[in-house]
Amino acid sequence: MISFAPSLDPAVATENLSLILSPRMRSELFHDHIQRLGDMFDAFVRACPPPWPAPGLALTPEIHFQSELWLPLALIGPAFRRLYRHVLTWPPVLSSTPFASSLSWAGIISLFPPDSGWPVNPALLLERLLDDRRLRLEFVCWSFMPRRFYGNGSNRYPGQTEFIRHWLRERRQRGGELRCLDAACGDGGASYALLRLMLEQGWPTESLRVEGWTLDPLEVWSAAHARFPLDPLRQSAFREALAPLFEQDCHGRLHFRAVDLEEIPAGDERFDLIICNGLLGGPISNHPQSMERIARNLARLLRPHGMLLVADHFHGGWKKSVPVETIQELLGACGLHVIRAGEGIAGVRERSCHACPAVRRE
Missing domain, CATH: 3.40.50.150 (Vaccinia Virus protein VP39)
Structure with a gap:
């Protein structure tokens, strides 16, 4: 059972984080996903005119349709759900992630933090997440703890x-x-x-x-x-x-x-x-x-x-x-x-x- 006492000590936070995030990723498990997603995104870029998915993009039905036609979530979602299962040391509540509620990959990208610099190419994003532990932490926090779930710390009641x-x-x-x-x-x-x-x-x-x-x-x-x-x-x-x-x-x-x-x-x-x-x-x-x-x-x-x-x-x-x-x-x-x-x-x-x-x- 995960149980932590409050502490502002960075060393304690890092030690406890190791109990819930896997320290290393097996990149070879994602090779086929990355290849497939990369081919999909290349075809999307060649075939589709802008606007392409971007954080904060105002989405229209046409953008959702175009995104789903070339970048279907049915093919992107499994790669990231596998990532969640390997990153986290507990069974993730996948219904909490944007993949459970978004209409398209463009819809997911629109929710990215505007200053994150995360790639909109799902293959490149997956590669970076496998290589960068700090980025993995940010991504799972974004995935499971979106800002909209919480207030500003004021007294709600x-x-x-x-x-x-x-x-x-x-x-x-x-x-x-x-x-x-x-x-x-x-x-x-x-x-x-x-x-x-x-x-x-x-x-x-x-x-x-x-x-x-x-x-x-x-x-x-x-x-x-x-x-x-x-x-x-x-x-x-x-x-x-x-x-x-x-x-x-x-x-x-x-x-x-x-x-x-x-x-x-x-x-x-x-x-x-x-x-x-x-x-x-x-x-x-x-x-x-x-x-x-x-x-x-x-x-x-x-x-x-x-x-x-x-x-x-x-x-x-x-x-x-x-x-x-x-x-x-x-x-x-x-x-x-x-x-x-x-x-x-x-x-x-x-x-x-x-x-x-x-x-x-x-």
């Missing part, structure tokens, strides 16, 4: 934050330890913010424990080491925001792990507070069975009187697949008492999670 602040003040009166989980933590920004909020409410450092769980080990690495290889400005701002936690030696109360929320192994871990924002009901998890497995697994992790918070307004509009009423009913079916909590809802464990009472709303 101020109403929920205020709800948590009030809850922390009341909970502190009981004393004891406080264990919290940021489920589907992504880049870890909310995990660090939660720890900071707990300290601001007067909780002693030694009584706190925050876990950040996400499916992708690359996100675990990025969150633990505040590293964003494709976005140095964001990395610098993120590290500046985290500096007080590291200076006060509070970061040791936080830990990041790769966990599939649909298949959480049985164990003794229990939490007083679980936050699961931006997942249930959005584009990532909207199938009824998937949502039920996640909700029941998280509810099972709650201590008595523990609370599960769910919000996802940044999955609104056309991305909003499931109404909030459905999420309320789902938490209620897990034995949780459902209340409003800022921009989202909260489910409080008042009884066994195996009970299935009717949903109560306030």
Whole structure:
């Protein structure tokens, strides 16, 4: 299981990166792919007039059609999926990559970072990725952690934050330890913010424990080491925001792990507070069975009187697949008492999670 403690030490980040990225590539496994893709791209350049695929290109149906005619994804995709499987030391979630959602190779190229300088020729790009470890890191970060998945580090849910602040003040009166989980933590920004909020409410450092769980080990690495290889400005701002936690030696109360929320192994871990924002009901998890497995697994992790918070307004509009009423009913079916909590809802464990009472709303 991939599990990293926060550290801004470059040597530690490099050592941990070696656990999730293969140090060497077997170029001979890709020789046939490179030959075939190179021939395809040469034919494309000879036959097709500009505009050719480029980062930021405004795509038209004609460009997509022309790209698919000469550079079909059905032939390009397998080469890069093989690359992902060989680069990464864990089974990659291929549905997260642009190859799973793009209409054409031109569509993929249009998403390239404008200043990356990556070749638009798939054969040349593949060759460079096999030879250059730094470029491989940038490419897999781009593939599995696109910038659109994350915000700018600001507080996405101020109403929920205020709800948590009030809850922390009341909970502190009981004393004891406080264990919290940021489920589907992504880049870890909310995990660090939660720890900071707990300290601001007067909780002693030694009584706190925050876990950040996400499916992708690359996100675990990025969150633990505040590293964003494709976005140095964001990395610098993120590290500046985290500096007080590291200076006060509070970061040791936080830990990041790769966990599939649909298949959480049985164990003794229990939490007083679980936050699961931006997942249930959005584009990532909207199938009824998937949502039920996640909700029941998280509810099972709650201590008595523990609370599960769910919000996802940044999955609104056309991305909003499931109404909030459905999420309320789902938490209620897990034995949780459902209340409003800022921009989202909260489910409080008042009884066994195996009970299935009717949903109560306030």
